[in-house]
Amino acid sequence: MQPNYFDPFVLPFTLSMFALLTFLVFKYGSWIYRFGASDRKKVFKGFFSRNSWLAMKEIFMEGLLHRKIFKTNRRLGYMHMSLAFGWFLLIVVGAIEAHTFAKGSSPFYFPIFFRFFVPGTHESFFSDGFTQLMDLLLLFVLSGLFLAVLKRFKSVWVGQTKTSRKKPIDRVVLTSLWLIFPLRLLAESFTSGIHHSGGFLTGSLGTFFGVFLPINQLAYPAWWAYSLALGFFFIGLPFTRYMHIPTEMVLIFFRNWGIKLGVDNPVLMEVEINSCPKCGICIDTCQLSSMAGIHNTQSVYFIQKLRYHEDYNQVAESCLMCGRCEAVCPVAIDLNSIRLMHRADVSATREENFGFIPVQTRTADVIYFAGCMTHLTPTIKNSMVKILNASGDKYWFFDKEQGACCGRPLKLAGQLEAARELVERNRQMMMESGARMLVASCPICYKTFAEDYHLGMEVLHHSQYLERLMANKQISVEKLEVSAVYHDPCELGRGSGIYESPRAVVQNVAKLKSSVYQKENALCCGGSIAHLTLPLEKKKQIARETLRLLTVEHPQVIATGCPLCKKSFTGESGTKIMDIAELVAKALVAKPVREAAKQQKEPVYL
Ligand code: SF4
Ligand code: SF4
Ligand code: SF4
Incomplete structure (x- = not known):
């Protein structure tokens, strides 16, 4: 006879799970719908491609094991891994256990509340093995939870100087998340205590609680509380940072299918924003925080403002764009690009006319572009001129008269149209020179030439040029005693x-x-x-x-x-x-x- 696998206490979990899944299907469907035609094509093509396997591997390494966080901070890495990977294993092993021991067909919530419906009586070595393993996994998750609670009160104990500030809704949902696992432990322990079953953890605790607590009366309310905590968490998830849990996986798939962030792709930016878990790793790494005492402009706060549609103008501009946060961000969010795109948003579009810059062209093999900052540090410029003269290369000192700029400052200020016009003007002159190579002294200019100019000639920073001159023996140097x-x-x-x-x-x-x-x-x-x-x-x-x-x-x-x-x-x-x-x-x-x-x-x- 098919046993009864229903009890009203499963409803908070079951209903909230259905609500969440419905929401996610609509949300992600709307993102795909809003992609441009070519990105939509990439989604449908990518779905059945090898790249989907690569995405799954990345989800395993980054979303579950948190490899990148481990590299930055082991304690923090362990905390994230035990919560994410531990919970994942509880679901997977729990599902196998439930499937193995269910009598007849079982509902989808069955593995979550398995101990309620099948309290277990150490029937076989096999079933006991599952019980012990599930206890071990629960302990693994609880160890991560312990570190998470510790981090809330004293973040330095888990190796973080500063953590992100939480919104009230985040706190409510965080509390329900934190309650899920202790409540599961209590519910399973009380039930195990009543039935003299359970593993090394739940069984021992059940016996212990049975000595001084009315576990017969407490077990059923504990299962209700466990289900309610799960329900609160799933209902609150879409409105909080926990939206990152499912969204990060979707982002990894999108990236592996070749969808890239760009001014013409604000949808992927929305996906990235929703993938930020507010882990706060970008806070400690930011020198504005650690060296200048500025604690409100870090990327986590910028992303938060975008997520909750708050005024972001001041935060968008208050950043060195040094890329330190982007380098450690475990979700690899394009933080600099997103900030830059929002600067473009907040800057008033000005009409620019660069007609005052004379159009002049010389023929040369090498174009040298010093950049305005190099002009302000003439010893660098003079050194480069000395080296260029010694090299024997026929070169053209493009901005010798200091009238040219690469256009990057305009771009950084969000003046994208003006930057485009300036780039086009310079580009025209450079291409007419017939040069095979452009050398820039300023890394900012170098990046701009390399990425925005499409010159059809080699673009080098002067460090690369100097290395080449030495390797080709175009210049000779001696080793200095420094x-x-x-x-x-x-x-x-x-x-x-x-x-x-x-x-x-x-x-x-x-x-x-x-x-x-x-x-x-x-x-x-x-x-x-x-x-x-x-x-x-x-x-x-x-x-x-x-x-x-x-x-x-x-x-x-x-x-x-x-x-x-x-x-x-x-x-x-x-x-x-x-x-x-x-x-x-x-x-x-x-x-x-x-x-x-x-x-x-x-x-x-x-
Ligand atoms: S931006 Fe990156 S590093 Fe910063 S909180 Fe979000 S995920 Fe963490
Ligand atoms: S890019 Fe901006 S927010 Fe990120 S570390 Fe540098 S200064 Fe801080
Ligand atoms: S980026 Fe433009 S403004 Fe800055 S140093 Fe280079 S040339 Fe000058």
Whole structure:
């Protein structure tokens, strides 16, 4: 005979689960519907492709095991993993157990409340094995919960200095989430105590509680409470940060199917915003928080403002765009791009006319673009000119008269149309020169040329150019008697992935020292032009603290590859600050000008 697998207490869970699933189907369906035609095509094509398997692998590694958080902070990684992976295993193993031991057909909620309907009596080694395993998994989840509660009261104990501020609705739903597992433990323990069953955890606790509690009366209310906690959580989930749980999975699928964020794809931005769990990892890594005492503009708060449609103008502009938060964000949200897109939103669109910039073209092999910040640090510019002259390359100093800008500042200020017009003007002149290569001294200019100009010629940062000149023996250098630590500029390192070329250059001319704060973990100099409102004193504060951390190994020189970094650091430390171009110019060994250069009638434009 089919046993009765229904009791009214299952209703809060069952109904809320149906409501949540209905909501998610409509929500995700509406996102796909709002995608452009080509992205919709990618969804339908991608669904049956190998990329879906890759997405599932990524969901397992990042959504369940939280590999990226583990890399940043082990305790935090364990906390997230035990909650997510532990809960997942409880569902999967619970479903297998329920399927194995159900008599006849069973409803979908059966595995969740299995111990209520099948209290278990240690019938076989096999069933006892399942009971013990389920207890172990529950303990695993509870250990993560313990860390989560600890983190709420004293976040440093789990390795986080600051955690994100919660909205009241988040707190209510968080409480219901926290209650789910202790209530399950109580319900299963009381039932086990009554039936003298259960595993090493629920069985022992049931016996223990039976000594001084009326477990016969308490068991049924405990199952109701457990079901109600689940119900509250599922009903509240769409309105809180917990929406990230299902949405992050959807985001991973979308990305693996080739859907990319862009100004023409605000839907994916909505998916990314809803995928943020407010883990707060971006807070500690932000120097505005750790060095300048500014605690309300970090990416978690910016995303929160977008999510709840609050006024985001001030927060959108208050960011160095250093990319440190993006580098550690476990969900890989395109934080800089999203901020930039919203700056474009808040900036009034101005009519710009760049007709005053003379259109001039020269023929050359190499175009050199110093950038306005390099003009403000003339020692870098002069060093590059010295090196270019020694190289024998026929070059054109594009912005020698300082009248040109790459357009990035306009873009950072959200003036996208004006930036586009300026880019087009420069592009036209550069392409007519017939040059095979463009060299930029400023990493910001370099990134702009590489990404926005589509010049059809090689674009190099001067560190790459210098490395090549040395490798091709176009210049000769001697090793200087100095030790140097290399500071990765944000836009060159995290922004463009150029880490090795500058190091190779420094290694050729000085003794290179390493630092904890290097490559992806490099600090920002504080002088970023991307922060539109940061007071000078705060910028200096960040520069001083960064320098302090960079000089723990007592290098004689701090080498960098960005004029803005050099400018921000200069005067804030006793250690000498040099651009790598200055180091190379100093190490340059005079040699006869190459034949090619001699033959040029008009070899260089200075
Ligand atoms: S933006 Fe990224 S790092 Fe920051 S809270 Fe959200 S998921 Fe965490
Ligand atoms: S980009 Fe840099 S300054 Fe901006 S929020 Fe992220 S870490 Fe902070
Ligand atoms: S990005 Fe900055 S340094 Fe580079 S040219 Fe434009 S304004 Fe000047």
